[in-house]
Amino acid sequence: DAGITQSPRHKVTETGTPVTLRCHQTENHRYMYWYRQDPGHGLRLIHYSYGVKDTDKGEVSDGYSVSRSKTEDFLLTLESATSSQTSVYFCAISESGRGSPGPQHFGDGTRLSIL
Amino acid sequence: AQSVTQPDIHITVSEGASLELRCNYSYGATPYLFWYVQSPGQGLQLLLKYFSGDTLVQGIKGFEAEFKRSQSSFNLRKPSVHWSDAAEYFCAVNDYKLSFGAGTTVTVRA
Numbered sequence: 001d002a003g004i005t006q007s008p009r010h011k012v013t014e015t016g017t018p019v020t021l022r023c024h025q026t027e028n029h030r031y032m033y034w035y036r037q038d039p040g041h042g043l044r045l046i047h048y049s050y051g052v053k054d055t056d057k058g059e060v061s062d063g064y065s066v067s068r069s070k071t072e073d074f075l076l077t078l079e080s081a082t083s084s085q086t087s088v089y090f091c092a093i094s095e096s097g098r099g100s101p102g103p104q105h106f107g108d109g110t111r112l113s114i115l
Numbered sequence: 116a117q118s119v120t121q122p123d124i125h126i127t128v129s130e131g132a133s134l135e136l137r138c139n140y141s142y143g144a145t146p147y148l149f150w151y152v153q154s155p156g157q158g159l160q161l162l163l164k165y166f167s168g169d170t171l172v173q174g175i176k177g178f179e180a181e182f183k184r185s186q187s188s189f190n191l192r193k194p195s196v197h198w199s200d201a202a203e204y205f206c207a208v209n210d211y212k213l214s215f216g217a218g219t220t221v222t223v224r225a
Contacts, residue, residue, distance in 0.1 A: 004158075033212065040217055041217060042119075042205055042215035042216055042217045042218050043159075043205070043213070043215045044215075045212045045213075048212060058212060090158060090159070092213075103149055103161045103164050103209075104213055105161070106151075106158035106159040106160075107158050108156075108157060108158045109156075109157075109158055
């Protein structure tokens with residue numbers, strides 16, 4: 001299995017508080033992704049990174065920011081959490097990105113509840 | 116824009132019976148297609164992928180999928196289902212990101 005660690009695995013917090021989720025990889029892959037999974041929607045891309053300090057928005061990026069200061073770490077931040085951001089968050093990594101095929105390997109997810 | 120449709124939300128199948136999960140995609144160019152499986156509380160595991168060439172691809176756990184360009188489909192099959200195949204299955208198409216279908220939940224009855 002690809003070396004992907006997400007932390008924390010579970011978190012409960014209150015509306016309006018900031019939250020940061022961490023994704024750490026040991027594969028030295030260039031591309032990293034954050035998805036959220038909600039019933040009936042499959043997985044939807046929040047943000048992705050194609051290198052250190054290089055990030056871009058996905059389809060559901062409002063209310064989220066990301067940072068990547070090292071190849072191995074990709075952080076997802078909810079600046080002011082809302083109940084609509086209650087979800088399961090998955091990090092994924094890939095050797096390849098746009099224009100070339102490359103299956104993504106997934107972490108085990110972070111279950112985030114915002115009360 | 117690329118998109119994926121999985122028409123079946125939930126399928127129940129008897130152990131030992133065959134299984135087919137449907138996937139239809141919309142994509143302007145040659146698609147890169149994937150099937151993933153997710154067990155409860157786990158991340159997604161890649162079952163198989165199609166990039167080009169032979170339209171029948173073999174994957175792990177005894178699964179196979181057939182790419183049919185004329186029907187824009189990439190259906191997943193398994194000849195004989197085991198109880199451990201109970202899970203949620205996702206079809207996806209890749210450009211710079213994976214676009215996922217909403218998933219099909221498979222229940223296996225004894």
